[in-house]
Amino acid sequence: MALGRDLPSEASPPSSIRPDYLSPSSVKSYLSCSLRFFFERVAQIRKPTTVALHVGKAIHATLQSFNLARWRGEDYSEDAMETAFSSHFLKLEKAEGPVDYADEETRQKVRSCAWNTVKAYMNSDEVASQMPLGVEVGLSATFSGLPVPVRGVIDLVQHDLTAVDYKSAAAKPDAGHAAFDHELQLVTYQMMIEEATGDTPPSLDLVYLVKTKTPQVIRVKIHPANEQRKRRIADLYRIAYEGITTEHFHPQPGMQCSWCQYMKECSGWCRQ
Numbered sequence: 335m336a337l338g339r340d341l342p343s344e345a346s347p348p349s350s351i352r353p354d355y356l357s358p359s360s361v362k363s364y365l366s367c368s369l370r371f372f373f374e375r376v377a378q379i380r381k382p383t384t385v386a387l388h389v390g391k392a393i394h395a396t397l398q399s400f401n402l403a404r405w406r407g408e409d410y411s412e413d414a415m416e417t418a419f420s421s422h423f424l425k426l427e428k429a430e431g432p433v434d435y436a437d438e439e440t441r442q443k444v445r446s447c448a449w450n451t452v453k454a455y456m457n458s459d460e461v462a463s464q465m466p467l468g469v470e471v472g473l474s475a476t477f478s479g480l481p482v483p484v485r486g487v488i489d490l491v492q493h494d495l496t497a498v499d500y501k502s503a504a505a506k507p508d509a510g511h512a513a514f515d516h517e518l519q520l521v522t523y524q525m526m527i528e529e530a531t532g533d534t535p536p537s538l539d540l541v542y543l544v545k546t547k548t549p550q551v552i553r554v555k556i557h558p559a560n561e562q563r564k565r566r567i568a569d570l571y572r573i574a575y576e577g578i579t580t581e582h583f584h585p586q587p588g589m590q591c592s593w594c595q596y597m598k599e600c601s602g603w604c605r606q
């Protein structure tokens with residue numbers, strides 16, 4: 335059974351949960367609330383796609399098209415990217431829909447805001463400053479004491495090996511909070527790059543595309559992890575693996591419940 339982002343999952347009976355690998359997103363999901371993880375990734379109960387998720391994916395896919403076109407020396411003009419954005423927006427609606435839009439007018443407004451955000455990125459200093467070394471770079475790493483590999487896909491790797499992850503956000507991020515919140519993902523990327531190249535990336539960066547009226551592009555730079563930070567992250571993977579394979583799933587009420595789509599299932603939960 336695979337529990338990673340963008341990689342196929344195979345349904346397995348809950349009595350034999352043995353992931354082939356772990357990804358930063360699966361581990362973060364498990365640690366955030368193990369019962370929501372169960373509903374989403376083990377029982378695979380489908381829910382309507384939220385507007386924020388649909389927009390985030392459409393923006394992400396368009397940035398991927400943009401960076402790939404630059405990397406390959408293909409057309410990355412605004413016209414070409416508007417076509418790519420429209421195509422991603424529609425395809426994602428079909429593939430992952432229904433999307434929770436209140437009505438067509440709201441959908442058009444959201445779509446326009448998302449495209450303006452992509453344009454802000456394409457016209458920003460971010461683009462002029464560097465060419466990508468790799469786009470959507472799939473890597474893996476082995477952690478001592480973890481029986482399965484860790485796999486992930488890095489949005490962009492710069493020529494100096496800086497790992498870049500794109501985030502779309504409704505409001506300007508707080509740099510310290512962003513670094514703390516995404517530590518698991520970014521340090522995993524560092525460890526993957528180190529295993530693949532033998533070198534430590536000089537920085538682990540988050541590039542926020544902020545969907546405000548005038549969209550903003552904000553880069554948050556995070557220092558690469560020392561040995562203690564890396565050990566802490568490896569421990570989180572081991573804890574998640576043990577919890578998943580011993581079927582340790584229970585409600586973990588907190589702030590995340592306010593955007594959880596499994597409240598109904600959660601309310602009916604009791605220990606088997």
Ligand code: SF4
Pocket residue numbers: 367368369370585586587588590591594595596597600601
């Ligand atoms: S409602 Fe809260 S406790 Fe229940 S599954 Fe969702 S996140 Fe977990």
